[in-house]
Amino acid sequence: MMQNILVTGADGQLGNEIRNLASNYNNLNFIFTDVNNLDITNINDVEEFFTSQPIDYIINCAAYTAVDKAESNYNSANLINVTGVKNLVALSKKYSTKLIHISTDYVFDGTNHKPYVETDATNPDSVYGKTKLEAEKIILNSAINAIIIRTSWLYSSFGNNFVKTMIRLGSERNELNVIFDQIGTPTYAFDLGKAILDIVEQSTQNNIKFSQGIYHFSNHGVCSWYDFAIEIMKLANINCKINPIESKDYPTPAKRPFYSVLNKSKIQNTFNISIPYWKDSLRQCIKKII
Template sequence: MNNIIVFGASGQLGQCLKNIASKKVITNIYFLSSSEANILDTETLKKVFEAYNPEYVINCAAYTAVDKAEDDQEMALKINKTGVENLSHACVEHSSTLIHISTDFVFKGDKAKPLTEVDETKPVSVYGKTKLDGEKVIESLLKKIFIIRTGWLYSEYGNNFAKTMLRLGSEKDELKIIADQVGTPTYAIDLASTILQIIKSGNTAYGIYHYSNEGVTSWYDFAKAIFDIADIEIKAIPVKTEEYLTKATRPPYSVLDKSKIKKEFNLEIPYWRDSLITCINKLKQ
C-alpha cells in the first residue's frame, strides 16, 4: 500500500487515527495539522501531494463549531465546501482515494426511523448545509470516494460531550440536559479503526456510508450513563429542546442506519455504552 495522508490531524478524530495507526504499526500514514497543511491553501496542498503522492487521503479537517457557524457562515462555507473542493482537485490529479468525514446534520431529523444513505438530506443549520455542500462537491469531482457520515463523536481527545460532562459533573450539584434529541454516541476510536479497516480491505465499493456505535439514546441518557460509569453523584434534570435554546437548530432524531457499511466491510460495531466504558476507563488512568 502506498502513502496515506490525514488532514486535520490535530482534531479529535485525527488524534484517534494516530492512536490506532500506532497500535497497528502503520508506518506509511502521515498526519498533517491545519497549520502544516491548510486545505484552503492550494499551493501548500500541491506541495504536500507531490511530496507524498498519497493512495488514500483522509479528510478530518472541518469547521465544526455548530452554533458559531450561524454567525460565521463565510468561514464555515470556505472550510467545509471550498477546502473540500481543493482537496478533491488534488485527489483527481494524483488518482488518490478520498475518505471524507461528514455528519448527521445533513438531515432534518424529523422522522423517527434510522436514517439511510439514500434518505432525503435537508439540513436545518449552517453547519449542516455547508457539510452537505462539501459532499456534493466531492461527488461531482471524484469517483474514488468514501463519504462517512457520523455524529455525537467523543473520545479521550479534544473537546466533546463526554469530557464536558465529566468536568461539569465534578464541579456542579445538578445539571440540565436535553432529553428529546435522540441519536447514537460514536466513540471516535471505533470510527478511526473502521476507516483504517476500509483502507486495509482494498474494497472499491465507493460511495456514502453511515457510521456510529450501535444502539439509540438521548443526550440526557448519554449523560446519565457517563455519570454512572464514572461514579459521579450529580442530579441530572431532563429538559426539552425549547428550554435550552441554542443558536443552531439540531436534528431531533439522528439515528444512523449502519446496515450498508456493516455488510460491505463485514463490520461488527460495538454497542455505544460498551465503548463509553472503555473511553472513561482510559480517561481515569
C-alpha cells in the same frame, strides 16, 4: 505494497484516534497534518504534499465543527468545510488518490421516525449541516474514488466534547439540566478511526473493494443526550443529578435534528467491520479520561 495515507486535521478528536491506532497497520505509512502545516483551504499547500511524495489515500478529518458558532461565521465554516474539500477533491482527481471524507447526521432535518439510510432525503437546518452537505455533493459530482462516512455525536478522550464537558460540570455541580428530546447515537471516535483504517487496509490488500459512495457509521443503540449524560455520570462514578429538559428550554443558535439515528447496515454489509454498542465504547473512553 506500502501505501501513503495523508491525514488532514489530525490534531482533532478523530485525527488523534487515528494517530493512536496507526501502529497496528503495518502496510500503511501515515503523514499526519493539521492546519499549522497543511491548511486544506490553501490549494498550493495541499499540492506540495502531493508533489513531494505519492499519496494513495487522504483521510480528511479537518473540519469547522463549532456548530453554534457557524451560524454567525458562515464564511469560516464554508471556507473549511466546502472550499477545503473542493481542494482535496481537485488534487485527488489530478493524482488519482482515494479520499475518505467525514460528514454528519446534521445533513438531516430529524423528522424521520426510523434510522436514516444513506438514500434518505437530506435537509439540513444549520449552517454547519448545509456546508457539510455541500461538500458531499462536490465529492459525489466529481466522480473521484471517494467514501463519505456520515457519523454522529462524536466523542473521544481527545479534544472537547459532550463526555468531557459532562465529567467536568458533573464534578463541579450537584445537578445539571440535559435535553431529552433529541435522539441519536454517540460515536466513540476510536471506533470510527478503526473502521476507517480497517476499510483502507482491506482495500489495499484487495480483500474488499474500495466501493465509493456514502456510508453511515455510529455506535450501535439509541439514546437521548439526557440518557447519555446519565450513563457518563454512572461510568465516571460522579454523583450529579441529571434533570431532563426540552430543547426549547435550552436555546442554541443552531437548530439540531430531533432524531438523527443512523442505519449502519450498508457499511456493515459492504466492509468487514464490527460496531460496538454505545455504552461499551463509552466505558472504554471514560477509563482513559478518568
